[in-house]
Amino acid sequence: MNDKLKITFLGTGTSQGIPIIGSSHPVCLSSDPRDKRLRVSVLLSWGSHNFTIDCGPDFRQQMLTNKVAKLDGILFTHEHADHTAGIDDIRPFFFRQGDIPIYARKRVVKSLKRRFDYIFSKKDRYPGAPAVTVNIVKKNKSFKLGGMPVTPIQALHNRLKIFGYRVGDFTYLTDVKSMESAEIDKIKGSKVLVVNALRIEAHQSHFNLEEALDFVNQVKPEKAYFTHISHHLGFHEEVEKSLPNNVHLAYDNLTIEL
Helix, strand or coil, X not given: CCXXXXXXXXXXXXXXXXXXXXXXXXXXXXXXXXXXXXXXXXXXEECCEEEEECCCCCHHHHHHHCXXXXXXXXXXXXXXXXXXXXXXXXXXXHHHHCCEEEEECHHHHHHHHHHCHHHHCCCCCCCCCCCEEEEECCCCCCEXXXXXXXXXXXXXXXXXXXXXXXXXXXXXXXXXXXXXXXXXXXXXXXXXXXXXXXXXXXXXXXXXHHHHHHHHHHHCCCEEEEECECHHHCCXXXXXXXXXXXXXXXXXXXXXXX
16 A cells, blocks of 8 residues: 555544634634634545544534545544534535445444434435445454555543544544553554543543653654644643644644655
8 A cells, every 4th residue: 555645634622622602711712723623533535535534513614624525434433423413414425426434333333323314214215315334343353445454443432432543554543531552552653643632631531631642652653643622721832832842733624644
């Protein structure tokens, strides 16, 4: 697989995004565009392929901003709304391409079927509804997308089992609070690691900044980027200056290549 992998950060914010509606917090009032964060998602592109990891409520806006005209599939980390609520906006891709492949664990597919039953319905379908092809992701079962090896990485989001994904030499994790050593071993050797760093204070279901930095030290990637950031982490410019040379805060529409 010789095609370069291009990673575009579609959104880097926490579940409410930044700014938060009605908030007067200084970070929410910041004029720095890097402090304005849509809900967390990433676009992976190589050759003619485009895949996203998650599709939150800002999915339509993210696709328009980045001029994405083709979507080969969506990998889901878990079922929470900030990672799934944009699934109806696959309609333009569906109308041009047909059923859109999705990749998720069984529990996540069950949740999507309950919340978006019209997308999964096989009879009496509404003519404007999109449709998907379901691919079940399992722990310890790698697969390929467009010739690229994909390894699911299991983590805990508080007590909820979720997946991150290693795609070639790139690993994307979000909403992680803890991880077994065997899963960490799957990440080692990644050139680029993306992982959540919610805020300075501890949180029951997310890495805070200190935990995220400790995790980077365990994995030892060439570069690391933090995502799923809340306004409580602070101003982008100030936090970025405090980080080690190989660790950065991601921001919306940042692109990197491997």
